[in-house]
Amino acid sequence: MKIFVLVKEVPDTYGDRSLNLETGLAERGAGDVVLDEITERALEVALSHADKNEGTEVVALAMAPEGSTASVRRALAIGAHSAVHVADEELVGADLGLTAEVLAAAIRRGEPDLVITGNLSTDGSGGVIPAMLAEHLGWTQATALTSVEITSEGVSGTRGADAGAQSISAALPAVISITEALPDARFPNFKGIMAAKKKPLEVLSLADLGVSADPSAAPRTIMTAVSEKPPRAAGVKIVDEGDAAEKLVEYLAQNRLV
Numbered sequence: 092m093k094i095f096v097l098v099k100e101v102p103d104t105y106g107d108r109s110l111n112l113e114t115g116l117a118e119r120g121a122g123d124v125v126l127d128e129i130t131e132r133a134l135e136v137a138l139s140h141a142d143k144n145e146g147t148e149v150v151a152l153a154m155a156p157e158g159s160t161a162s163v164r165r166a167l168a169i170g171a172h173s174a175v176h177v178a179d180e181e182l183v184g185a186d187l188g189l190t191a192e193v194l195a196a197a198i199r200r201g202e203p204d205l206v207i208t209g210n211l212s213t214d215g216s217g218g219v220i221p222a223m224l225a226e227h228l229g230w231t232q233a234t235a236l237t238s239v240e241i242t243s244e245g246v247s248g249t250r251g252a253d254a255g256a257q258s259i260s261a262a263l264p265a266v267i268s269i270t271e272a273l274p275d276a277r278f279p280n281f282k283g284i285m286a287a288k289k290k291p292l293e294v295l296s297l298a299d300l301g302v303s304a305d306p307s308a309a310p311r312t313i314m315t316a317v318s319e320k321p322p323r324a325a326g327v328k329i330v331d332e333g334d335a336a337e338k339l340v341e342y343l344a345q346n347r348l349v
Contacts, residue, residue, distance in 0.1 A: 129212065
């Protein structure tokens with residue numbers, strides 16, 4: 092079985108994060124960048140299955156700038172057998188539609204049996220890439236899973252719901268996404284870090300995948316405006332002069348909180 096795991100480099104949530112107000116893009120140089128934790132958890136799901144099933148190949152797939160090799164290598168150090176890094180200058184600022192198209196092309200090229208992703212990234216928080224990939228590939232999907240079981244025929248698991256949990260199953264090939272309910276990724280040890288330097292890492296361009304980023308080739312998202320988040324305003328203070336309850340109800344009603 093071959094499993095592709097989508098991994099993504101994101102700004103470190105513990106560091107400074109900012110937007111370029113001219114382009115609307117994240118300033119990657121504003122702080123440290125790391126592999127998104129949820130994608131590391133997705134990688135752990137694949138590696139846990141590989142540990143118990145000989146012959147399973149785990150491939151890390153990333154769409155990231157050329158300078159993101161270290162993050163892709165981290166996926167190899169954690170345990171992925173090989174990696175595919177899609178890097179192209181024309182992908183700067185790619186929207187969700189183009190991202191899904193490019194990733195789907197890379198997946199078709201690799202012909203995996205299963206694709207595992209996180210449910211949403213910590214930077215964009217779009218949460219739609221897994222479903223968009225399934226649509227492009229024509230595969231079944233099982234999203235937002237809190238538990239996963241993989242077999243040679245299919246994948247199953249549970250999804251959290253307001254009234255309890257839903258049992259989900261899908262035949263292979265399939266795209267699944269997992270939540271933070273799944274275990275943390277294993278920590279790369281020295282042996283893994285050294286081995287990662289010799290593991291296959293294929294770098295692909297849009298030309299290699301046969302995908303065009305030309306806005307005229309397909310509809311693309313257009314950003315109309317971007318601005319800094321306004322400073323946090325002071326809260327409303329209600330002084331009890333015998334009418335605090337009335338003031339509180341009035342405030343809640345004005346802000347549509349009741």
